[in-house]
Amino acid sequence: MKTKKTSQESRRDFVKGTALLSTGLLLPTMEIGAMANVFNEKKLKLALVGCGGRGTGAANQALEADDHIELVAMADAFEDRLNSSLGSLSEKYQGTGKVNVKESNKFYGFDAYKKAIDLADVVILATPPGFRPYHFAYAIENGKHVFMEKPVATDAPGIRKVLETAKLAEEKKLNVVVGLQRRYQENYLNTLAKIKAGDIGKIVSGQVYWNSAGVWVRPREAGQSELEYQMRNWYYFNWLCGDHILEQHIHNIDVANWFIGEYPISAQGMGGRLVRNGIDHGEIFDHHFVEFTYPSGAVVASQCRHQPNTMNRVGEVFQGTKGSVNTSDAGTAKLYDLSGNEIQTISNSEGHNPYQEEHNQLFASIRNKGVINNAEYGAKSSMSAILGRMATYSGKVINWDDAINSELRLVPEEMTWNSEPPTKPNSEGRYSIPIPGKTVVF
DSSP states (O other): OOOOOOHHHHHHHHHHHHHHHHTTOOOOOOOOOOGGGTTOOOOEEEEEEOOSHHHHHHHHHHHHHOSSEEEEEEEESOHHHHHHHHHHHHHHTTTTTOBOOOGGGEEESTTHHHHHHHTOSEEEEOSOGGGHHHHHHHHHHTTOEEEEOSOOOSSHHHHHHHHHHHHHHHHHTOOEEESOGGGGOHHHHHHHHHHHTTTTOSEEEEEEEEEESOOOOOOOOTTOOHHHHHHHTGGGOTTTTOOHHHHTTHHHHHHHHHHHTSOOSEEEEEEEOSSSOSTTSTTOOSEEEEEEEOTTSOEEEEEEEEOTTSOOEEEEEEEESSEEEEEOTTSEEEEEETTSOEEEEEEOOTTOOHHHHHHHHHHHHHHHTOOOBOHHHHHHHHHHHHHHHHHHHHOSOEEHHHHHTOOOOOSOSSOOTTSOOSSOOOTTSOOOOOOTTTOOOO
């Protein structure tokens, strides 16, 4: 476990970090203004909205990132999930004063996020992504710095709301970090520098992958309402999750957008569910294959799969006019010439953790009175994955402009525990599955 650093060690780390900015590591841009203010000891109050595994992990990373931060409020739809998260964080930070969530500052239900956000300077948004646009808007409208997990929405109206809020965050000079952590990972950052320097020429094609055995399933329990069941098994419902092409594969699609320097103008593809098709698997596919076409003419083949006992692969490959590159979140990237000869290996430094780095830079920027705003690219890469989902669900060529202007809303603007969920099971407990050629995606 990372030990608490002394003030002198923290200063050395910061000086080392700013040196890296000037020597080519190409960390995300941060305005380095009031340097004398870097080590002020103002206590920053933190609120966690969404207390599942990822939210708890993000809260831990935030607490590790700054010596003068205190978790003061938590919000979740479910009391048991909040208490489990608080228990694990309290145990880890016992005696440090960093976790101080009073009983009166534990909030449950659909409007709980407002009460928690009101008490904080910095907010972590980690609920299922369908709710993210509303939570993000409330946080920014009320002047809070934000870390929000990806994806940032599950439908086009949500994406448009996030883009609108991103502009407001910029006007208010608020920091927004989005959990697309490869953009904070050394081997990806240094590979991008090589691409920008022309080492592999212009990217003309690529292949991006998130193929794995799949994720958790939470079966229906006796006494649950339909809404509670879907909320607890949220990964399998599009209004909450957006399908795994959005919830997971967004990482690899985002790398393609980032390295090419563009967002796709169209997509076509295919998908379905062959293995993961049980009664607790909701309405999403277990495999997608998409061809994304970019304004420059580059074409990226995207594949994601949740099927046990098949090829596992998470990473990206890109072909340029002078060579190619193979990147991986495992910590290395390799560059090749046109003959396939390896010309360079790029690795992370020992101990580098991009998840932690996101929070380190967020809090350093707050302390510096700087501005990081990842919301626009977070929204546009989320929209790219939604574009891919629209293509696989419909079986048609989908254009970016048509997709982002869609009025098809998956997520209700207001919900209570008495609300009906947007999708319902049939008499056998099964949900309607998208059918290419029939399903309407606009």
